[in-house]
Amino acid sequence: MTDVAAARYAGARLPRVEDPRLLTGHGTFVDDVVRPGMLHAHFVRSPMARARVLSIDASEALALDGVHAVFTAGDLNPDVVDHWYSLMGKHVPDTPRPPLASDEVRFVGDPVALIVAVDRYVAEDAAERVFVDYDPLPPVVDYATAVESDELVHASYPRNIAGELGGRPAEELAETFAAAAHVVEHTLHQQAYAAVPMETRGLIVEYSAPTGEMTIWASTQSPHEVRLFCSRLLGMPEHRVRVVMRDTGGGFGQKAVPQREDMCLMLAARKVPAALKWIEDRQENLVSAGQGRHEHGTARLAFDDEGRILAASIDHVQDAGAYPVPWPVQTAAVVGILFPGPYRVPAATFTTQSVFSNTTARAPYRGPWQFESLAREVLLDVAARRIGMDPIELRRRNLLRRDEMPLTNPNGMPYSDVTPLETFEHAMKLLDYDAFRREQERARAEGRYLGVGTCTYIEPTTSGHGFLGTEGATIRIEPSGTVNVYVAGGSSGNSLETTAVQLAADALGVDIADVNTIQGDTAVTPFGGGTGGSRSGSMIAGAVAETASVLRERVLAIAAHRLEAAVEDLELKHGVAAVKGAPGSELTLAEIAEIAYFQAGSLPPEIPAGLEASGRYRAQSLMIWANATHVCTCEVDVVTGAVTILRYLVSEDCGPMINPNVVEGQIAGGSVQGIGGVLFEHAAYDADGNPLATTFMDYLLPTSTEVPVIEYGHVETPGPGEGGYKGVGEGGAIGAPPAVVNAVADALAPFGVEVTRLPLGPASVVGLIEAAGA
Template sequence: MSATTGAGTTRYAGARINRVEDARLLSGRGTYVDDISRPGMVHACFVRSPVAHARILSIDVTAAADHPGVVAVYTGTELNAGVHAQWHSSVGPAGPETPRPPLAEEKVRFVGDPVALVVALNRRLAEDAAELVEVEYDELPPVVDYETAESNPILVHEAHGSNLIGSMAGVASEQMADAFAGAAHVVSETIRQQAYVPVPMEGRGLVVDYSPASGEMTIYSATQSPHEVRLFCSRLLDLPEHRIRVVMRDTGGGFGQKIMVQRDEMCIMLAGLLLGVPVKWVEDRQENLLAAGQSRHEHAAVRMAFDSGGRIEAAQIDFVSDCGAYPTPWPVGTAAVVGSLFPGPYRVPRATFTAKAVYTNTVGRSAYRGPWQFETLAREVLLDIAARRLDMDPMELRRRNLLRRDELPYTNANGMPYDRISPMETFEQALEMLDYEAFRAEQARLRTEGRYIGVGLSNYVEPSSPGFGYYATEAATIRIEPSGKVNVYIAGGSTGNSIETTVVQLAADALGARIEDVATIQGDTAVTGFGAGAAGSRSGSMTAGAIRETSAILRARLAAIAAHKLEAAVEDIELADSRAHVRGAPAVSVSLGELAEVAYFDPFSLPPGIPAGLEASARYTSDTRFVWVNATHLCTCEVDVETGGVTILRYIVSEDCGPMINPNVVEGQIAGGVVQGIGGVLLEHLAYDEAGNPMATTFMDYLLPIATDVPIIEYGHVETPSGGPGGYKGVGEGGAIGAPPAVVNAVADALSPFGVDITRLPLGPAQVLGLLGVD
């Protein structure tokens, strides 16, 4: 029996609540990993390979070790011997992973590959000494072009026997032949995306503080998943998990890059165990751009068959992704997701795919916000190309093919079971927000003046909150303290996802407490139950479930105690405004503080069967494998055909993330993703030269969007509740999925009088002029 949360009370979910994280972050009182200082702490600096592919002939650390202030210099020989096991929880111990030596052994495989680790009394001394480490390399030809890597006789990992990491496929292509042979129209293209990367403003980093006497290790880490850091470290060092504590208060952005422990972090864990004093490593920007991972570098041959009315009859994608030398984790599964999702939110009766992942001598692939987003880019760009070839309006082509509500649930031709989505609604809403007909009239008028504006749109459907394996549960502990104040303990941790505010809003509603009476403690494995962390757009839905389960226990106890104290029936107790009221008699009430006082300090006055205290822990388990989310992105732009410059005019996102817990947070997540996507099309390029040298290792070369580059983003909202807790859906990744094709299509539409198709990114001024045939 549980009390209801009173009608007419403040409902925090759904409101634009100011964030609880902000006061500390705005006043310089956040605690990021580089803000951690421990007594006796020493500082680490890596010696990294300056060449893409070489055998290590010798490493001479003598001069470095003799340098003043140097505590230790490690090579792979010393450090790697400490590895017991290394695997990520989401992949498991038997996964076909790339062997990842913490420091390079025998060979270096990319520029930036860690070769030695210097530890000194401060970072400056460590950097000085790192320059004194002498490494002799026997250079090998590098594998740089991933498109030819599979057939390249030079191997990145000889033991693997091939540069093909792995592949997965749908039904055999031959079985689809008739669909394409008999179609009224077949549109085929090869679409390419350049490498671009998450670039959190704070790089990776950790402080490892091991106490040999007690056997306890405390790790302060910039991470999206403190519990995974602890588990990984436990396996790596063979330390019992409960002797390791991982703490993260504030992480300066991650966007996927900080989900998993990589080689550099392993080195610091190993060094921390060997040294027995606190060791800090915080990467600088050059290291982040050299060694933290690559993403997005991929291409695919795509084709669609249409009937004479523009209805899609079949779709096929043959996808290849560049995974560098040390992908984290095994990348073939994500590549297959690109294939499975390629049909998107459309009625596609037949589909198949192949998906390949290949090694190159470049930095390893790691996750970036919507790691499978190429499926949306390829599909939506192909649809616009198809519309031009079929001489159809691109919006009308989509309208004829988008799934309608009455067709749901719908399992796509590759087996993805969509439900509770609204692609037609978001599509029509976005077009209405633009006033599409008016835009086309303005476009025609401006063309007569020699000005070129364009409109581009993309639709996607995305799986959020994965409900399997490691990701399928989330725990909450809630303590209504003896004073009646509430603390919510949840794995979480602030990485820019506003999860502290979300938790406080949800818990206040669930307990009928005033929001100022609720606080949350997160990011500390010592006091929070296991949770997989901020990944897969899961935090909102999963924490809502955890809070729901835990609050139900406490609400029942509060109601029982209140009913006993107020001499009312349990079912008449309502919780609101941090008080328990009797329904219909608002003057008869008792505060949370008074109830807590009974629960903690007067346990013999409790009603029969009610335990002392007001603390509970419970765990939510997903009841669905995916929480599907859909959105439509619409972009308009002007292209200057003299300079090749693209100016974005309007940017509209209509999304269906279900009910919004906090519209500010939802819009903030969308905006951040959209601008990362805009940057990915127009500015950013993690380029390598033919010898495998990275060409963009500073912010002078790796260009990020700035305030003068961005449009004002307009939001439309369609609300289809999910089947999960509160009807909520994940919204963290979608912005970065929808934006690139909307921008590409807008540029292509602007340039349609010139008869160009855009199939290759990025679209900087030089590339735009190239499309126009201007050198």
């Protein structure tokens, strides 16, 4: 048996290998790429939420010096061959996705024309000289009433319904609800908010007519998805499309798949004489890049007289916007399926409905099924107050334990390898819950209102199906002995470079300084699913392990042959293969590489020449499950409505940690986005469909002064995949909103306040207190 050294790097708090270039301003983003004679694109966008497009006159724009072309729907849309996403597959009943608006505009910001000019400034000037004759139509702005509207966002979708799904008939649970000692129902509305990556969307598309090849530099989470999408869109062979992703300044789901503007650039690139570049400005990003959340649901729980859950149901409705990406119905279904969460729920059902509106598209946003946790956890606190039970005790009686796994929830979702009760108790210990309640009581006596809120969730990570179910790696030990690891990548702030380097160094028994990784170039990296679904860490771990094992065996076989030793007598550490117990009988990796590449004739026939291998990992299960408990304490100023977070704790079970710094960074980033979504962010529209938050003067984000210090606790239960690693990217954004909402509601409990609508800005908080008659 060959020696496999114990991990030296996995599990260590190592600095990120990306940081030196990123922190010193030496990263390469799309806007840093310059191509010879490069042209620039700018979109003419609709100022109306809904209108017929009667005509477009671009003559004045075309007359402007420096303008190369103005493309409208008639120029680009007919060239579309196909436009389905690998992420979803070609057989889903997808929703409309025209590159440019043609007969009708369907939201403010809808792209109507594409201007190509020598620079962005000329293109923007030209946009003011494109005259579009609009015939205004009544917009469908409120998704919640859209099914009752006489107006249709898309004529082929009656009642503005993009799709509906449901669980078992509600009648099957009627008797359980009727006989329950307590039935608690609560309706909660969550506002729209945006991903707001530091780097907005952007790409450069360069087409070479002589070779029929297209190269795309993209700000994306999934370079191979962009390549496949472009190939289908244009009807080009896959091998003639190359996508290059360098650094990407955040994605959060917004960059998981190409959107309509990306389609336009791909289509237009074959019609212009040079590379074509588009970088979205911040206002465009807030108006047109897509919204997250914006949904509501009525949730019900039935309890026995001891507070144990008997049944659960949720009726969920979400805003799909005008042109959702991708098909929104699947994510909505996950809201219903996961609504029982990490609790012992004997029976459950759900309905879910995705509804079109004349607003920007629904796009993926970190934990896109997050509403299941928000609705459930807020309802549990409401239930505790109505029943007269402490919310922590109510959860203790119902949370699933590690020894109950595996288990299938009542909606058919199989759970395994999770620790809901254990992480919950760990979080309570970190908080010292009893001490907080005593502090809260003292504060109330002084006229100060403190509150505590929790959220315990279970999260599916690393899907084992379809496009996301496999991941490839190629590892080459160069003649110098340096190790290069090629993986698809999609690193957009989630430290995939550090992950690949740490794992490969351990798998090959070499020093981390001798390992490099090449990612994000479809011409040289193996096919991969990119980032999404909290999959990257565990899938890269599997791909690296699958590939490195082949190389490790070859390295040891070459060393054994040259050293005249048995393979089982060798160990490989620090890049040296040595005979155990025989000092000096050893070969460095560089010496072994020299033999493999330049002295291959001296090797036995059964040992291949060279030191390069490729492998493909297949996920070991349908899902890898992670879980966590978030705890928030806050103080609410009942006069001004200001909410100040006092402590924020997360007890997380994402399995063994490849790098605790990276894990905690992912938790922190998601948690801050969730906090922002409750207290600050709101992508609001007026009744005419005009967006009201188009700059950072109006769209508020939490800053370093509002963000609390996050305290971390870790419970480690290995998952079924390589190394036992689980996903962690989306959990913070799932767990934070319910914890913050419950903390505010707990602080205001003396006033009889129940939260039914987000966000909870100061005016909303004061309004809740006044509405309660306080």
